[in-house]
Amino acid sequence: MTTHNPRRNFLKTAAIATVAATAAPAAKGFTILHKDKPADEQLIGHNGFTYKVDKSWAKISVNNTPLANCHEMVQDSKGRLIMLGDHTHNNVLIFDKSGKLLDYWGTSLPGGHGLTISKEGGEDFLLLTDCGWALDRTGNTYGQAGQVLKTTTDGKLIFAIGHPRTIGIYKDDEPFKPTETAVAPNGDIYVADGYGSDYIIQYDAKGKYIRHFGGHHNSNPDHNLRNAHGITVDTRDKNNPTLICTSREENCFKLFTMDGKFIKRIDMPGMYVCRAVINDSNIYAGVCWSKNAEGKQFDGSGFVTILDKDNRVISNPGGMAPVYKNGVLQQTLQAKNATFMHGHDVCIDEDKSIYVCQWNANHTAPVKLTRV
Template sequence: MKNTRRNFIKNTAAASALIAATPVKSFAILHKDSQPDDHIIGQGGFTYKVDKNWAKISVNSNPLANCHEMVQDSKGRLIMLGDHTHNNILIFDKSGKLLDYWGTALPGGHGLSISKEGDEDFLLLTDCGWALDRTGNGYGQSGQVLKTTLDGKLIFAIGHPRTIGIYKDDEPFKPTETAVAPNGDIYVADGYGSDYIIQYNSKGQYIRHFGGRHNTNKDHNLINAHGVTVDTRDKNNPTLICTSREENCFKIFTLDGKFIKRIDMPGMYVCRAVINEQHIYAGVCWSKDANGKRFDYSGFVTVLDANDKVVSNPGGAAPVYKNGVLQPTLQATSPVFQHGHDVCVDEDKNIYVCQWNAYHTAPVKLTRV
């Protein structure tokens, strides 16, 4: 692989201020699962065999910090974005073999979406503006969104909304996710910044923004707008599924930003919604304990049907409904995941789980059984 490709972002004006690769602070305590790696998890027909050794990579040649998100391209390859600047992008085949890697200047590499335009795929990469300095301590900076080809050629960048008068001087921009509508419009979730969803056209030109934290109707607010997804299951009425992670829910909006409804996910700090056929899949970054407090080093995967009902929680307790209301869901007694950050579902309905803050581990494969 050419060195120029791995350094493409570093050499662009849009990202010239990004820092170089830095070592990641080691965790003092190693997590030990109480279940073997090949046990079966999930419920309701959505059950899976766990394979934590799916990714065939060496931490010496391809070190990992956090595996944030993964998508599948038109050739069936699995593309992962992380925040280790030795290799922001890792590309696997379905057997876990590493095919390619590139990118050295996204210290806050966080959100990854794929845009299919005709016969060509493009990537939308989100840097949330969070990084580690050379001593291993965290610090923040402004984020950005980049559109690239699959091999890393920069098409354009979307910078701070303040530069075009959208944000006030005291409103931070730390984007976490993007989604692309059928007409090419791009939606950016500012989930670590000011919690707006910002809509741009296919060329990155501003259209509108909505959400945030200061609406009179609190249902319109987003608190940790971590993810955004274009839902085209009803092709005549596409909508946006927006994550309000601190509220443990998804909120549904029209494509022009009008609030429709919320889907409560009690006990679950859900990340972006991933749609496969008629189901929604999502990583759960934390769950709550029996006392209703957020439980660190927890998390699992959740699956919803076409009626927004949870049908399975791989790595979590089985869903329980009382009088049609979902009850708080706890992590499974024997932990499988730490901070499920994103999922990718392939054509065989297998799930690939990316984890944040999980001891530098590679994605976990869940094979449908």
């Protein structure tokens, strides 16, 4: 591990200048092989997207690198896996693919929540989102001002985007608790205010405001967002990039043009989905909660979901197999033998392994799913 002061003052420069149907292919059912074996030897998933579970992947010490909630993870150009959490001893943990801890930094983000990576001029940069609230050790919430920070991968601050009220686009009674960012091919930054007023706010690459959309007050309810928890730029069609916005309370993704015009929704019945993660032609997402057979959300639930190039669910590792009737996805339940608690984000490496970050999961490190 890199030798350094673990309490290195991340972003001390925080004289931060705020800038301004047809059935799907027959699923083989929820796959757990060798049910008498421990969780780390289970296989989960469906339709060829099956995985071996490794809950002991991360080689870290709870004393030196404690965890609260593991919120999100990305992979950089060097193949390193960068995780953001909300423990202010070490907001950012950096691993290699074997789970060895390479570096850690960050002491200033008690609401560390969203993590996006972008490349400019051959260099990787991070966008870190602090949602403005966190859980303390007793499970109670506490808050501060939400913010978005652009940094280098070793924590040097480039700039910050603060409260939209400072540039006149929020009313006094509209809270700002951002949860996620996405970066467009032209460098524009989209901020999802998922715990605040549910707007998507578009800035240019330098943090200058362009527009905002979403929120709660549109005449067409499809244009509204309810818990706009995640946002992703979908470039699978290189000539027609779009935005995939999470509307988690509605159990769906909503697609918008890059300038905020509604296109359509992708319903995910029973799934409280987090951000969409694009890998090749597929979408992957953590499911933070699921509903039970009676249609009620329940704590301690969650899994991973995978969609194909046509935005149809093909696998639910940790959940039941997807079922379509007359082209409509039916409610998906968690598997009886739960693998995850509150799947909050996924990262997919070049081997198609999935790293799952979990929220409110007893301080557990990311889980690795190796594709088999």
